[in-house]
Amino acid sequence: MSVPDSRVNHHEYGNGLRVVVSEKHVQPLVAVNLRFAVGSRHDAGRPGLAHLFEHLMFSGTTRMPRGTHLRLVQALGGDANATTSTDWTVYHHVVPAEALPVVLWLEADRLAGLADALDQTGLDAQRAVVREERLAVVDNQPYGDAVERISEALYPAGHPYRHVPISATADLMDASLDEARSFFTTCYAPDRAVLSVVGDVRAADVFAQVDAAFGWIPRPAPGSAGSTPWPVPRPGRGVVVAAPTVAPHGTLRLEARTRLAPRLVVGVPVPPVGGRDYELHRLIAILLGGGPNGRLRRRLCRDREILADVLVRPMAQMSGASLCVIELIPREGRSLDDVEKAYAEQMAEIADMGVTDEEFECAVGRYTAHRLARTDMIAGEADELSLAALAGCVPMSVEDVRTTTTRTIRDALRHWCGVDGQVLLRYTTVDE
Amino acid sequence: MMAPTEPAPTVAGMPPFPRISVPARANWPDWSAYRVGTGVTLHLCALPGKAMAAFQLFVPLRAPSLASPAGLGALTLPSVLCASRYRDAYRFAGALERLGARVSAGAVADASFVTVTVPATELTAVASLIGEALREPALHPIDIDRVIGAAQATAEKVAGDPTSAAMRAFRGLWYRPGSVHHAPPSGDLESLATVDNAMVAAACQGTIGPASLRVVVAADDRTVDAREVWQRAVGGWATPAPSVCAPPPVLSAYLPGRVGVAVDGARRSVIVLGRVVTVASLREAVALEAAATALGGWYGSVLHAALRAEDRPAHGIDAGFTPRVGLDGEVVCEAYVSASVEPTGTAAAASALTDAMSQRARDGLDPADARRALTFLVRAQAVRLQTAGQIVREQARYLHLGHKSGFGRARLETLLSLSESEVSRAARMLHPGNSSMVIAYNPRAVPVGTLGIDSVAPSGEPWW
Numbered sequence: 097m098s099v100p101d102s103r104v105n106h107h108e109y110g111n112g113l114r115v116v117v118s119e120k121h122v123q124p125l126v127a128v129n130l131r132f133a134v135g136s137r138h139d140a141g142r143p144g145l146a147h148l149f150e151h152l153m154f155s156g157t158t159r160m161p162r163g164t165h166l167r168l169v170q171a172l173g174g175d176a177n178a179t180t181s182t183d184w185t186v187y188h189h190v191v192p193a194e195a196l197p198v199v200l201w202l203e204a205d206r207l208a209g210l211a212d213a214l215d216q217t218g219l220d221a222q223r224a225v226v227r228e229e230r231l232a233v234v235d236n237q238p239y240g241d242a243v244e245r246i247s248e249a250l251y252p253a254g255h256p257y258r259h260v261p262i263s264a265t266a267d268l269m270d271a272s273l274d275e276a277r278s279f280f281t282t283c284y285a286p287d288r289a290v291l292s293v294v295g296d297v298r299a300a301d302v303f304a305q306v307d308a309a310f311g312w313i314p315r316p317a318p319g320s321a322g323s324t325p326w327p328v329p330r331p332g333r334g335v336v337v338a339a340p341t342v343a344p345h346g347t348l349r350l351e352a353r354t355r356l357a358p359r360l361v362v363g364v365p366v367p368p369v370g371g372r373d374y375e376l377h378r379l380i381a382i383l384l385g386g387g388p389n390g391r392l393r394r395r396l397c398r399d400r401e402i403l404a405d406v407l408v409r410p411m412a413q414m415s416g417a418s419l420c421v422i423e424l425i426p427r428e429g430r431s432l433d434d435v436e437k438a439y440a441e442q443m444a445e446i447a448d449m450g451v452t453d454e455e456f457e458c459a460v461g462r463y464t465a466h467r468l469a470r471t472d473m474i475a476g477e478a479d480e481l482s483l484a485a486l487a488g489c490v491p492m493s494v495e496d497v498r499t500t501t502t503r504t505i506r507d508a509l510r511h512w513c514g515v516d517g518q519v520l521l522r523y524t525t526v527d528e
Numbered sequence: 529m530m531a532p533t534e535p536a537p538t539v540a541g542m543p544p545f546p547r548i549s550v551p552a553r554a555n556w557p558d559w560s561a562y563r564v565g566t567g568v569t570l571h572l573c574a575l576p577g578k579a580m581a582a583f584q585l586f587v588p589l590r591a592p593s594l595a596s597p598a599g600l601g602a603l604t605l606p607s608v609l610c611a612s613r614y615r616d617a618y619r620f621a622g623a624l625e626r627l628g629a630r631v632s633a634g635a636v637a638d639a640s641f642v643t644v645t646v647p648a649t650e651l652t653a654v655a656s657l658i659g660e661a662l663r664e665p666a667l668h669p670i671d672i673d674r675v676i677g678a679a680q681a682t683a684e685k686v687a688g689d690p691t692s693a694a695m696r697a698f699r700g701l702w703y704r705p706g707s708v709h710h711a712p713p714s715g716d717l718e719s720l721a722t723v724d725n726a727m728v729a730a731a732c733q734g735t736i737g738p739a740s741l742r743v744v745v746a747a748d749d750r751t752v753d754a755r756e757v758w759q760r761a762v763g764g765w766a767t768p769a770p771s772v773c774a775p776p777p778v779l780s781a782y783l784p785g786r787v788g789v790a791v792d793g794a795r796r797s798v799i800v801l802g803r804v805v806t807v808a809s810l811r812e813a814v815a816l817e818a819a820a821t822a823l824g825g826w827y828g829s830v831l832h833a834a835l836r837a838e839d840r841p842a843h844g845i846d847a848g849f850t851p852r853v854g855l856d857g858e859v860v861c862e863a864y865v866s867a868s869v870e871p872t873g874t875a876a877a878a879s880a881l882t883d884a885m886s887q888r889a890r891d892g893l894d895p896a897d898a899r900r901a902l903t904f905l906v907r908a909q910a911v912r913l914q915t916a917g918q919i920v921r922e923q924a925r926y927l928h929l930g931h932k933s934g935f936g937r938a939r940l941e942t943l944l945s946l947s948e949s950e951v952s953r954a955a956r957m958l959h960p961g962n963s964s965m966v967i968a969y970n971p972r973a974v975p976v977g978t979l980g981i982d983s984v985a986p987s988g989e990p991w992w
Contacts, residue, residue: 123910124553170828171900173552173907192553192907197546208542312541388621398618458625465628468579468647472915 104481105299107306111315112287115306116481117299120474126295128189128199129478131486134283135183136263137256137415142271143263144226145279147180151222152276153187154178157209162218165202172198180261183414184486190475193296200309207289208313211280216273223269230264238356239523243411243421246363246519249348250419257413285316292482294474347518354523360435362422363519369412370487372496376508379497381408381420382459382466383451383505389458391451392424395442402430402438414487432522443509450506460497552906552944556937557746557919562755565762567738571923571933574749575916581648581747581754582916584924585609585658586641587740589708596706597722599679599715602635604732605642607675609633612657613664617671620661629654637699637713638852639928645917648751659761662741667732669725676723683717690791690798690968691868697789697966698864702804707778709852737767744924746916777852777860779804786878786965788981794970796843797874801881802864803963806854810935813859814942815954817849822893822901822951823885823958824865825849826908830897831865834884835877842877844868853930863958871973878967878979882960889959892952899948906943 105117139145154176156162169176174191189199234240244260251258291310293302366380367373384392385408396403407423426435451459470476562570575581589601609631611617624631627650633642646654686692696712703709711719743762747754784803802820807813824831824847835842850862865885869877912918926935967979 123555123913125907125910125914167828170826170904173903190911192910194548197548201543201546205542208539308543312543387625388618389625394618454622454626458622461626461628462630465580465630465645465647468628469630469645469915469917472578472580474914 103299105303106485107303109286109307109311111310111313112285113306113310113313114290114485115303116290116292116485117297117302118292118294118477118481119297119299120294120477121296122474124193124296125190125474126193126196126199126293126297127474127478128191128196128203129292129294129475129482130187130203131290131292131482132185132187132284133183133288133486134185135181136259136261137182138279138283139256139259139263140279142267142275142279143259143265144230144261144268145271145276146185146283147261147263148222148226148268148271148276149280149284150178150180150185150187151225152214152218152280153206153210155213155218155222157206157213159205159209160202165206168198168202169195174199181412182257182261183412184483186479186482188475188478196293196297196302197305197309200305203291204309204313207284207286207310210284211277214273214277214280219271219273219276223264226262226268227264230262233262234260239354239359239361239423241352242361242423242521242523243363243419245350245352245521246361246419246421249350249519249521250363250365250517257416257419286310286313287315290482290485292478292485294478294481347520350519350521352521352523353526355526356523357428358426358432358525359523360424360426360432360439361521361523362424362439363521364420364422365417365517366410366420368414368416368418369483370414373508374410374412374418375497376500376504377418377420378410379459379463379500380505380509381410382462383455384408385422386462387458389455391446391455392422392439392442396424396435396438397427400438401427402434403427412483432524436520436522447506447510450502453502456502456505460500463497552903554906554910554913554940556909556913556940559923559933561933564743564755564759565738565765568758568762568765569742570755570758571742571744571927572754573746573919573923575746575919576748576750578746578748578916579648580645580916581651581745581752582643582645582920583651583655583743583745583747583754584641584643584920586639586742586744586924586928587736588742588928589635589637589639589713596711596719597715597727598711598719599635599683599713600719600723600727600731601708601735602640602714603672603675603679603723603728604735605640606633606678607667607672607728608665608732608736609642609658609661610671610675611666611668612661613666614660616666616668617674620657623657624654627654627657635713636928637709638930639924641924641928643917643921643924645915648748648916651747651752651754652757655757655761659758659763659765662736662762662767663765665732667729672725672728676720676725676728679714680717680720683715683720687717688791688793690789690794690796690970691866693789693791693794694798694800694866694966694968697787697968698800698802698964699862701787701964701966702779702862704778704780709777710780733767738762738765742924742927744920744927746919746923777804777854779806779860784960784962784964785982786967786980788976788979789966789968790971790976791968792970792972794968794973795871797869797871797877797967797969797974798866799869799874799878799881799968800864800866800966801885801960801963802848802862802958804860804862805957805962806858806860807957808858810859810938811942811946811950812954813851813861814939815946815950816861816863816957817851818898818901818905818943818946818951819893819955819958820847820849820863820865821905822897823847823888823955824867825901826904828900828904830888830893831867831881831884835867835880842867842869842873842880851929851931864963865958871970874967874969874974875978875980878965882965885958885960885963889956893948893955895948895952898951901951902943902946902948906940909940909943 172195176189178187366377385406392406404427405425410420611620629646832845847865852860854860
């Protein structure tokens with residue numbers, strides 16, 4: 097299997113900023129991915145604060161008034177966006193290669209200057225935006241609260257993964273301007289960030305441009321909140337930090353009401369991102385629900401006609417465990433009890449017998465193509481590189497995947513997909 | 529390139545704001561065309577170093593025999609390429625999956641297509657499987673039923689969608705009934721309900737053959753000789769399906785006006801304003817595309833600022849442009865802008881849209897808006913040419929519309945050479961007085977009397 101034609105270079109600056117550059121000369125474009133080790137796990141009593149800052153970062157600085165960032169990037173022919181997860185917030189741009197210095201300047205400007213520009217009006221405005229987003233993405237979305245309900249059941253009170261990033265609680269609405277400033281200065285610092293640059297650039301030029309844009313920003317003083325080091329990764333096991341572990345609930349069964357069709361959503365704790373075990377579980381997710389030959393799809397949709405469809409998606413988390421969400425959509429006339437029983441039978445069978453060679457080969461083929469396709473895009477490669485640098489891992493290579501055995505898969509499923517530690521969320525239909 | 533706002537002076541140590549000039553650029557890859565096997569047209573692009581390869585198979589759908597029932601043509605290639613005489617659908621899909629091939633099917637008014645992305649190292653094996661399905665198709669009733677079922681499921685999803693309803697009505701106005709452009713290319717619930725197994729099998733046998741099939745391939749030429757691969761894959765294929773003729777779009781004798789389409793349960797109203805217009809040259813067509821983009825095609829567009837800024841009625845603004853080849857080489861351009869609005873703001877949005885478009889058509893575009901649209905289009909083109917899959921789709925898209933292989937590059941070069949004044953002039957073609965406005969609305973939420981429309985379609989029914 098050949099690999100993409102790119103060269104990857106790493107550098108760490110005096111202020112702690114880590115930079116990864118990959119040259120890829122396909123189109124005259126560059127992808128810039130700035131990943132901060134700031135996620136909803138750092139919300140500290142104000143669920144939704146990290147996600148709020150994802151929005152505030154576009155609300156302007158003293159040097160770049162509100163709205164200027166996006167307008168400027170778009171005038172250059174580029175695009176910008178951001179996402180927040182439990183463990184990180186990512187700001188990404190794709191721009192013409194010559195516009196890289198502008199993006200770097202804008203990122204450095206808001207990293208250094210957002211705290212000074214924060215005001216009550218801007219804070220209130222972005223809180224309103226977040227509340228609207230929450231309504232659109234969670235509250236008004238069919239089954240949109242599934243992950244939130246599962247996380248609440250899976251993690252004990254006070255656990256940083258108990259709430260989802262897109263929270264909009266009264267606590268968040270009550271957060272003061274000082275608290276917001278404090279959060280920013282604590283969490284947004286160069287030594288908590290990884291910058292990846294992929295595209296039609298020369299690595300040496302990029303390092304010089306990053307130095308010019310970010311080099312003047314000081315490393316937070318030792319002992320200050322901003323200098324809190326990101327935990328040292330332990331290769332192959334993800335990042336080890338205090339606290340997060342999965343509550344030993346055993347299997348929990350939750351009931352929820354919906355006016356739509358019934359659905360069973362299963363939350364399964366799987367290994368944290370950053371090592372081979374997580375990649376193995378991405379492969380398992382494909383084995384279960386990817387493509388026509390995924391075990392659950394083939395057996396429960398095609399053969400037994402119990403399900404209309406099945407969706408399996410792993411959600412990466414860095415500490416303790418990630419979460420794999422399995423959505424089982426019953427065929428008309430099939431009850432949730434039928435679905436739950438059939439699902440349990442299948443999982444037990446896999447844990448006992450493993451998967452067939454054919455299923456395994458199909459999953460490996462699909463996984464391989466997915467990985468190659470993702471890194472074919474400069475934005476996809478930039479995202480993978482910054483995640484790999486932050487999580488302290490090198491993603492499992494395609495060769496690694498191919499040398500995985502069906503026995504390894506079976507053992508992993510026995511360990512993680514047994515009856516313990518799962519949450520079964522049953523959406524039952526109520527009449528209007 | 530200037531910054532929209534001058535940055536304030538920097539703090540100590542901070543570098544000055546970079547003043548750069550960014551000429552828009554994009555690289556359109558080289559394409560070659562060949563005949564392989566027993567006459568299949570192969571369009572080939574070499575992508576050295578790319579780990580993923582891609583190809584698209586398509587057949588033109590402009591044959592009158594495929595125009596009715598709507599959606600029939602779209603079912604042809606997916607029905608053929610889901611199994612072979614030697615492998616049932618399950619085994620066929622499994623074989624493709626093992627090779628890492630990802631298959632997606634689709635249809636536009638002009639073509640039915642199947643696109644495949646695959647690791648370049650596996651292209652030979654995947655092409656061989658596809659060749660097997662073409663030479664020895666199974667066309668098993670169960671498989672065809674599944675393809676019809678999937679199309680019906682998709683049609684069901686868009687049945688209550690105001691955007692689909694508005695676009696369907698828009699095309700219904702501008703293209704003559706009975707032509708392939710008049711009806712939705714993937715059909716709708718009514719038309720698909722009339723499609724049966726035998727009809728699809730007959731359409732496959734009557735339209736898919738070496739003379740009608742086009743294969744568009746992008747692959748690393750150091751890993752695989754794609755021309756040889758396809759020569760072998762379709763060698764000996766001798767289906768006597770004729771070359772599908774490709775008549776040009778047939779325009780109706782429609783007079784511009786404002787019409788409504790009632791969509792029960794729609795949460796948003798959708799307004800489409802535009803026209804189908806024939807232009808004499810590629811340059812004029814590309815200028816019109818840039819004008820539509822400047823007006824509504826991106827986040828910083830004119831209408832975005834006019835209608836979507838705070839306290840304005842529109843949630844979303846968009847623009848569309850499709851250039852089809854006409855009978856004598858002229859370009860038949862479908863160009864429109866659209867707005868998605870709250871039901872209560874429908875009338876206000878329709879008026880604001882009309883006013884904004886009238887003003888730009890009368891006064892022309894601001895040169896800065898025209899320049900930004902040109903920059904945006906070039907950059908967007910670069911973004912859509914990163915992967916083998918994207919490159920194949922971009923090239924195939926213009927081939928579907930009847931253009932020659934070099935159209936994509938010519939369009940890109942034209943974009944780079946157009947002046948702001950040419951784009952501004954082209955905006956005049958989109959004057960509301962020459963256009964039609966379609967308003968898709970929820971009759972329970974929007975008082976129809978407020979919309980000033982000339983005719984109303986009953987809910988769920990074609991109104992013409």
